Amino acid sequence: MKFVTPNAILLPMAMLLSGIAHAAPNVQNGKAIDQAKCYACHAKKTGFSNGDMIYTRSDRKVKDYARLKTMVAMCNTELRLDMFPEDEADVVAYLNKQFYKFKP
Numbered sequence: 001m002k003f004v005t006p007n008a009i010l011l012p013m014a015m016l017l018s019g020i021a022h023a024a025p026n027v028q029n030g031k032a033i034d035q036a037k038c039y040a041c042h043a044k045k046t047g048f049s050n051g052d053m054i055y056t057r058s059d060r061k062v063k064d065y066a067r068l069k070t071m072v073a074m075c076n077t078e079l080r081l082d083m084f085p086e087d088e089a090d091v092v093a094y095l096n097k098q099f100y101k102f103k104p
């Protein structure tokens with residue numbers, strides 16, 4: 001699979017800004033889940049052949065942190081992806097850190 005990530009620069013910055021002080025959710029786990037369960041469908045549905053672009057498209061649905069949590073929960077329950085609540089939190093953390101960058 002081919003990855004074109006303008007976020008290669010932004011991610012380290014986001015990591016610096018968000019700090020490591022909080023009892024952080026496992027962002028790596030969130031990323032692994034996104035790649036395993038979410039990426040392929042998003043790539044197909046957007047027609048971009050890039051599953052990250054659904055999170056960064058200009059007309060994206062998610063406008064704030066609460067909405068992000070809702071969307072992740074919705075995709076999880078509606079599609080019966082069987083994520084545990086901790087996994088859901090990890091995915092939310094990953095998506096926010098990598099793409100949305102809301103203040104929780």
Ligand code: HEC
Nearest residue numbers: 037038041042045054055060061062071072075079081091
């Ligand atoms: C079977 C297909 C499918 C799978 C699997 C899937 N999604 Fe989605 N997801 C969609 C579609 C379609 C949309 C766009 C909905 C829309 O535009 O109203 C979407 C939209 C989203 C959005 C909102 C993007 C925006 O516009 O800002 C988030 C967040 C999201 N999905 C998270 C996830 C997560 C996390 C997973 C995996 C745990 C997942 N989705 C798995 C089909 C899927």
